Amino acid sequence: MRLAFTIQRYNPELDSAPRDETYHLDVTRGMTVLDALIRIKNEVDGRLTFRHSCRSAICGSCSMTINGGEKLACRTSVRKEWERHGGITVGPLRNLPVLKDLAVDMGSFWSKVRAVEPWLTPTPLEGEGAYQFHNVDACIMCGACVAACTVHEVDKGFLGPAALAKAYRFVADTREPESARTARLASLQGPTGMWDCTRCNVCVEVCPKDVQPMEAIIRLRRASIEAGYDQTGGARHIIGFRDLVARFGRLNEALMPLKVIGWNLRKFLHILPLGLRMLLKGKVPSPWHSAMDGPERVRALLERRREP
Amino acid sequence: MMLTYALYPGCAAKGATPELFQSTMAIIGRLGIAVTELTASSCCGAGVVGEADPDGALALSARTFAQAERLGLDIMTICGTCQGVMGGANRKLKSDPALLDRVNRILQAEGLAYRGTIQVKHLLWIVVREVGLEKLKDEVQVTLGDLKIAPFYGCYILRPSGDLGFDDPEHPHSLDQVIRAVGAEPVDYGGKIKCCGFPIILEKEDIALAMNGANLKEAKDAGADVMVTPCPLCHMSLDIYQERAGKKIGASLNLPVLHLPQMLGLAMGIPAKDLGLQRHLVPVDAIVKVIEERKSIS
Numbered sequence: 023m024r025l026a027f028t029i030q031r032y033n034p035e036l037d038s039a040p041r042d043e044t045y046h047l048d049v050t051r052g053m054t055v056l057d058a059l060i061r062i063k064n065e066v067d068g069r070l071t072f073r074h075s076c077r078s079a080i081c082g083s084c085s086m087t088i089n090g091g092e093k094l095a096c097r098t099s100v101r102k103e104w105e106r107h108g109g110i111t112v113g114p115l116r117n118l119p120v121l122k123d124l125a126v127d128m129g130s131f132w133s134k135v136r137a138v139e140p141w142l143t144p145t146p147l148e149g150e151g152a153y154q155f156h157n158v159d160a161c162i163m164c165g166a167c168v169a170a171c172t173v174h175e176v177d178k179g180f181l182g183p184a185a186l187a188k189a190y191r192f193v194a195d196t197r198e199p200e201s202a203r204t205a206r207l208a209s210l211q212g213p214t215g216m217w218d219c220t221r222c223n224v225c226v227e228v229c230p231k232d233v234q235p236m237e238a239i240i241r242l243r244r245a246s247i248e249a250g251y252d253q254t255g256g257a258r259h260i261i262g263f264r265d266l267v268a269r270f271g272r273l274n275e276a277l278m279p280l281k282v283i284g285w286n287l288r289k290f291l292h293i294l295p296l297g298l299r300m301l302l303k304g305k306v307p308s309p310w311h312s313a314m315d316g317p318e319r320v321r322a323l324l325e326r327r328r329e330p
Numbered sequence: 331m332m333l334t335y336a337l338y339p340g341c342a343a344k345g346a347t348p349e350l351f352q353s354t355m356a357i358i359g360r361l362g363i364a365v366t367e368l369t370a371s372s373c374c375g376a377g378v379v380g381e382a383d384p385d386g387a388l389a390l391s392a393r394t395f396a397q398a399e400r401l402g403l404d405i406m407t408i409c410g411t412c413q414g415v416m417g418g419a420n421r422k423l424k425s426d427p428a429l430l431d432r433v434n435r436i437l438q439a440e441g442l443a444y445r446g447t448i449q450v451k452h453l454l455w456i457v458v459r460e461v462g463l464e465k466l467k468d469e470v471q472v473t474l475g476d477l478k479i480a481p482f483y484g485c486y487i488l489r490p491s492g493d494l495g496f497d498d499p500e501h502p503h504s505l506d507q508v509i510r511a512v513g514a515e516p517v518d519y520g521g522k523i524k525c526c527g528f529p530i531i532l533e534k535e536d537i538a539l540a541m542n543g544a545n546l547k548e549a550k551d552a553g554a555d556v557m558v559t560p561c562p563l564c565h566m567s568l569d570i571y572q573e574r575a576g577k578k579i580g581a582s583l584n585l586p587v588l589h590l591p592q593m594l595g596l597a598m599g600i601p602a603k604d605l606g607l608q609r610h611l612v613p614v615d616a617i618v619k620v621i622e623e624r625k626s627i628s
Contacts, residue, residue: 172525176540218537221377222525223414223489227499240381247382255533263378267390272373275346282532293532296570303609305346305570313344315370319440323393326439327386 025049025104027058029070030113033122040120042111043067049100055112056084056095059124072124086124087113156238158191160231167225167235179214183225183235186216190238193245207246216242217256258282268324271317276309333460335406335451336398337365338416341373342562343408346570349606350562353591354408354453356604360469361461361594365406368397374415376563377486377529388429389436391419395450396442404449406456408591410561413452414486418493420450452487454560454590455496458504463511471599472625473513477556477617479593480517480549480585481505482568484561485525499523505560508590512597519552521545526567536578542567543575546583556617560590572612586614596621 024046032040045062056074063070074084077096084095089107092115103110118126167183174180181189192198193206210216216239225235247257262281266274279297283289300306307313314320343351358365371394373379380387394416398405407413423430424446434443457466483502491499502523506516524545527538546568549557559565568587576583587610588596595605602608602618 172541173537175524176544177537218530218534220485220525220527220529220538220541222485224485224525227489227491243381256530259530259533260378260381263376264382267373267375267379272344273341273376275342279532296574299611300346300570303611304348305609307345313341314372317372319370320372320390320393323389323436323440324383324386326436327383327389 023049025100025110027062028109028111029059029062029123030111031070031123032114032120034120040113051101053100054096055088055093055098055100055103055110058100058110059095059112070124071122085115087116092116156187156190156194156241157231157233158187158235158238161187161233161235162231164230166228166230167233170224170228172222172224173218173220177214177218180218181210181214181216183219183239186210186219186242187233187235187238190242190245193242204249207242207249207251210242211246211251211254216246217254255282258284264324268321269317270312271314271320272312274307274309274313276306332362332364333456334364334366334403335456336401336403337367338371338374338394338398338405338407338412338450339367340407340409340412340562341376342566347562347565347589347609349592349609350408350565350589353589353595353605356600357591357595357598358453360598361457361465363406363456363461366401366403368394368405371397374412374419376411377415380415385433385436387415388419388423388433391416392423392430392433392444393437393440393442395420395423395448396437396444398448399445404451407450407452408560409563410452410484410487410559411563413450414489414494416450418490420446420448421493452496452560454487454504454508457508457594463507466508466511466594470512470597472597472621474593474597474621475513475624477514477620478517478553479509479514480519480552480554480557481509481522482526482545482549482557482559482564482587483523484559484564487560488523505558505590508594509558512593517549517552517554519548519554521548526561526564528563528567531567531571535574538567539571539575539578542571543579543581543583546572546575546585547579547581550581550583550585554585556614557585557587558590558593559587562589565589570611584612586610586612586617588614599625 027045027047028042029045030040031043045066047058047061056077059072075081079094079097085092086095088098089103089111114120114124115126121127161184168174171182174182189206189210193203219239221236223236229235247260251257252261259282262278263273266277279293339351372390375387375390379390407416423433423444430446437443483505488497488499488502497504509516521544525541527541531538557568559568565587572583592605592607607614607618
């Protein structure tokens with residue numbers, strides 16, 4: 023069916039007053055007014071100006087006046103408008119300055135929203151950065167990070183970047199009671215939890231919203247160690263690594279495995295054969311000597327960091 | 331005209347992969363690179379110290395930067411992980427004056443301060459961008475001919491690309507270019523930009539070996555005779571743990587893995603022993619034999 027669309031055109035820089043222009047278009051089943059405007063712009067008059075973005079009634083960009091009422095063009099059916107009004111007329115939002123055609127200046131609208139200070143006034147939070155969600159709320163659940171995760175590729179049970187980042191968002195929220203926070207951290211210590219991540223940075227690279235899921239996982243691990251979950255292999259790795267750097271200035275690979283496995287004979291016997299082969303190849307550094315000049319300065323630096 | 335850098339050795343090249351340091355020192359003169367080693371530099375933290383103490387880890391890097399700054403030299407790294415950690419730290423410190431100030435306060439007790447004037451560059455980048463591939467080709471005495479070499483980039487030299495800004499994280503070229511420059515053929519395979527699993531290999535060996543083994547097998551299936559990596563931590567995973575990775579995935583791997591400067595050294599005609607090749611767990615004899623034969627012909 024071919025319908026007429028009457029659209030208000032106005033370029034304040036050139037025109038003395040707004041004028042109506044009529045476009046004829048073959049309409050199809052399920053067509054929205056936004057679909058029609060896009061087709062007119064693409065096929066009839068490329069100068070027609072209007073705002074649009076999500077096409078799903080979320081962003082609000084395409085609000086305009088359709089048959090005398092303010093509506094979102096993306097969720098306004100051409101057929102229903104025609105049945106209700108017997109025609110389709112489109113204009114810009116009323117009572118706002120027109121920039122061009124259907125696009126208006128929203129500046130006054132936003133300044134009114136800002137004028138009411140539309141946010142909660144929180145009680146002061148304790149500790150620096152206590153309320154940082156590290157951008158996790160920007161996640162749009164696209165799944166790209168999980169699909170790309172190099173650990174998930176071989177370990178399908180791994181909770182993965184998106185879910186762990188989401189967990190961090192609640193761990194970081196000081197409105198959660200301490201007991202719930204502790205339970206949340208406890209539930210993520212086991213196999214498939216936060217300690218499976220290798221920090222390969224793939225999730226950071228592919229995330230389209232800069233959520234940096236890996237950074238959120240690192241913060242979950244830090245929160246775990248601070249909450250006393252310091253006996254998992256991963257936590258022992260971090261603590262042991264820092265201890266060795268504080269002692270030798272550089273990492274001592276001869277002692278690092280012992281820091282992770284602790285006094286566990288079975289695990290020791292598991293790594294022993296590799297250690298012996300490395301020793302024969304001259305790949306085991308001295309467990310007594312530092313490889314750098316002046317390791318005591320690094321020790322002092324890291325000890326200063328631990329002082330409260 | 332020599333290119334002069336402050337050499338940051340990192341931990342592995344002075345610890346479990348001494349052949350990386352040895353082979354680096356064996357080749358850089360031939361490429362017109364002179365170095366002053368930062369013998370009083372610490373560990374960069376490897377991203378691990380930063381998990382517990384982000385500012386403390388930045389201070390470790392800033393301390394090294396301040397030492398290089400005193401020499402008036404940019405830093406050359408020989409470890410992909412060091413490059414990622416220190417490159418990221420340098421970007422953060424240079425772009426955030428408040429952070430730089432906070433970190434310098436940590437260094438104050440030692441009488442050090444970083445002003446944010448140096449750059450951190452991996453040997454691979456220096457070879458490609460500053461030495462130049464033509465100069466490298468001039469130094470090639472034994473063309474590695476029809477050897478198929480699988481590049482294994484490692485995570486931290488590629489990602490996050492916003493911190494590194496050298497190679498394309500999806501389709502990196504630098505290591506492939508260097509492989510071509512020494513007359514060999516780079517093997518293309520998906521695993522070349524994936525993770526070797528090393529950071530969790532001590533506590534989650536099964537997962538790490540599955541990752542490691544998959545990458546090695548993919549390279550081998552794509553025809554690789556040998557693999558090369560610019561990261562000694564990847565090397566430890568790929569070489570030291572290769573036999574276990576093969577058992578884990580039920581495949582016979584036996585793929586020799588070279589450090590970047592070892593590959594360059596072999597092409598320059600430097601004896602295998604001077605490049606520390608005898609220190610590898612996966613034997614490199616077959617590759618060395620091929621190269622030695624070519625040397626005697628040419």
